Structures are given as C-alpha cells and as structure tokens.
Amino acid sequence: MASAELEAALHAARAAAAIIRKAFRGNFDVQYKADASPVTEVDVAAEKAIKAELQARFPSYGFYGEETGKDHADAEALWLVDPIDGTKAFVRGYPIFSVQIALMRAGELVLGVSCAPCWNEGLGELVWAQAGQGAWRGLLDTPLAQFERLSVSAVDRLGHATLSTGNLATLARAPQWAELGRLIPQLHRIRGYGDFLHYHYLAGGKIDAVVESDVNILDIAALAVIVREAGGRFTDLDGRAPGLETRTVLATNGRLHDAFAGLRLGAG
Incomplete structure (x- = not known):
C-alpha cells in the first residue's frame, strides 16, 4: 500500500510530467546559469507544480529544489527535487530526461520517484521505491497495481x-x-x-x-x-x-x- 508521502510524490511527478509533455519539442525560453547549464521556463513551471503539491500535503516538510532553492531545509523531513534532470536533452529534443523527487528524513533517503515522461516512445516510465518496500516500474499512466518489481542482476565477476x-x-x-x-x-x-x-x-x-x-x-x-x-x-x-x-x-x-x-x- 502506498504511503501518503509516496502518493504525494507520485501525484507531484505526474503533474510535472503533464507540463513537460505539453512543452516537449515545442517553443520555450532557455536561459543559462552561471555554470553554463541551461534552464527553461518549463523547468521552473514543473518545479512550482511539484512544490505546490508537496507543500499542500506536508506543510511542515522542507523543500530543496534545483530551480527554486531551499525552503526550511533544516526540517527533519526534506523533499529533494530536480524537475527536469537532463535539461540539455530536453532542450535538444531527445527524451533522456526525468523528474526526480526524493524524501530525506533525518539525513537518510527513504523514498524516491523517478519519472521519465517522454521515454518509451512517449508512453513514459515511472519508477518508485520506498524504504523496505522494494523498487517498482511501470508506464507513466499505468495503475500502481500493474507495476513490476525490479531486481538487480546476479553478475559477480x-x-x-x-x-x-x-x-x-x-x-x-x-x-x-x-x-x-x-x-x-x-x-x-x-x-x-x-x-x-x-x-x-x-x-x-x-x-x-x-x-x-x-x-x-x-x-x-x-x-x-x-x-x-x-x-x-x-x-x-x-x-x-x-x-x-x-x-x-x-x-x-x-x-x-x-x-x-x-x-x-x-x-x-
């Protein structure tokens, strides 16, 4: 059963994915940060959507986002968010980019959602994991009950x-x-x-x-x-x-x- 935190992270990731899918391979403004990495208006809009969702459900949690920075980052529970990890790919129109949402509690990472909204020929891919519950993968719009459990390889050489x-x-x-x-x-x-x-x-x-x-x-x-x-x-x-x-x-x-x-x- 998905926890309230996981449900919030999944809902936020899907909200961001909707914004990103609408803009992908379209026209959008691109700026460059001090380190020469690109940032678009889509990055900012997606992060604002994520932040609004997470803070509405968990107002006492901190937030650390790639675009909007830190908000109560000293809180025991801290959301870590990159709205488009792989902005260079997004800007150039190929689908190897993702929405990244994690939860850190007392310094330990306990939850992760990785959503690639335009992967799989536009069907998207969503992977989630929570401490003690395994890691699970499915298409972006697939119910969680249909997700498959992931397992690393047995290769030892x-x-x-x-x-x-x-x-x-x-x-x-x-x-x-x-x-x-x-x-x-x-x-x-x-x-x-x-x-x-x-x-x-x-x-x-x-x-x-x-x-x-x-x-x-x-x-x-x-x-x-x-x-x-x-x-x-x-x-x-x-x-x-x-x-x-x-x-x-x-x-x-x-x-x-x-x-x-x-x-x-x-x-x-």
Whole structure:
C-alpha cells in the first residue's frame, strides 16, 4: 500500500510530467546559469507544480529544489527535487530526461520517484521505491497495481559485467582515471547511458554498475533509493552513503561494489 508521502510524490511527478509533455519539442525560453547549464521556463513551471503539491500535503516538510532553492531545509523531513534532470536533452529534443523527487528524513533517503515522461516512445516510465518496500516500474499512466518489481542482476565477476559511465570530467583529471582504465579491459562491456537511464537499467538487472562524477544530490537522491531497494548498493566513490554534499557515484548490483574500490578519490 502506498504511503501518503509516496502518493504525494507520485501525484507531484505526474503533474510535472503533464507540463513537460505539453512543452516537449515545442517553443520555450532557455536561459543559462552561471555554470553554463541551461534552464527553461518549463523547468521552473514543473518545479512550482511539484512544490505546490508537496507543500499542500506536508506543510511542515522542507523543500530543496534545483530551480527554486531551499525552503526550511533544516526540517527533519526534506523533499529533494530536480524537475527536469537532463535539461540539455530536453532542450535538444531527445527524451533522456526525468523528474526526480526524493524524501530525506533525518539525513537518510527513504523514498524516491523517478519519472521519465517522454521515454518509451512517449508512453513514459515511472519508477518508485520506498524504504523496505522494494523498487517498482511501470508506464507513466499505468495503475500502481500493474507495476513490476525490479531486481538487480546476479553478475559477480567483472568479466561478465556491464558498466555505464557519465559526467566523468573530474575523474578524468584525477589519478583514479588510470584505475578506471585498468578496470575497463576486464569488463564485458562499457556503456554511457547517462542520467536516469543507467540507474533504471541497473535496478532492473540490465547493467551491473554505474560510475559518475560531477553530480548533484538532486540528480541522484531518488535513484539511490531505487537502486538500494532493488537489491543494489549506492555510494559515492569513497564508499559513503549519499548525502547533501555528494558529488560522485558508485552504484552496483552489490556483488561488484568492492571490485571498484580502487576508484576512491580520497576524503579531499
């Protein structure tokens, strides 16, 4: 049975998805942030819709959004939201972007909703997870009772494993780049699916590990819950649980996590 928090997050994600679908491949204003990343009027409208829904149902909870910033972020329960993770893809008209909504309680991620509204030839994909309830996937407009439970793969050897990578600029400048180069020839396959997609694939057993740097907690908070509840393991490259300051990711089916230990960036 869906909790009231999960129901709110799902309703908010679907409200944002409706805004995004209407605008996809249409005309909208694009601005650029200080870091040169794009933001559109659609990002802002989608986040406002999410925030309105969540705050109406849970007014005492904090909110931390990619576009509207922090509101009572010191609250014990904190919503973490990226209304369009993958805005560059959205702007260029290809569907590898998603709505990300997570709930952090007392510093622990306990709920995640990842909604790709234009994936699957426009049918969309919705994945949710809540602590102790598993991870579940279905089409965007499908009733929850028809969702399928996700499970990571049973692959336990690098020689049989597929790794997906993304956002590797920082890692490419670090000594650990050589370690990644050492690991790659041992793998069965390497891919670069990116954004929500490689985490959905990991949770569903289609790939076995993901390595990323240069991430923001809002990008990966919901996905961390989903991978964990599908039976996997999700840390930063130093083996720490994800938190507000997380900037790197090592996500695996759990069986392969220790095989990537050489990628540790160090506490600094």
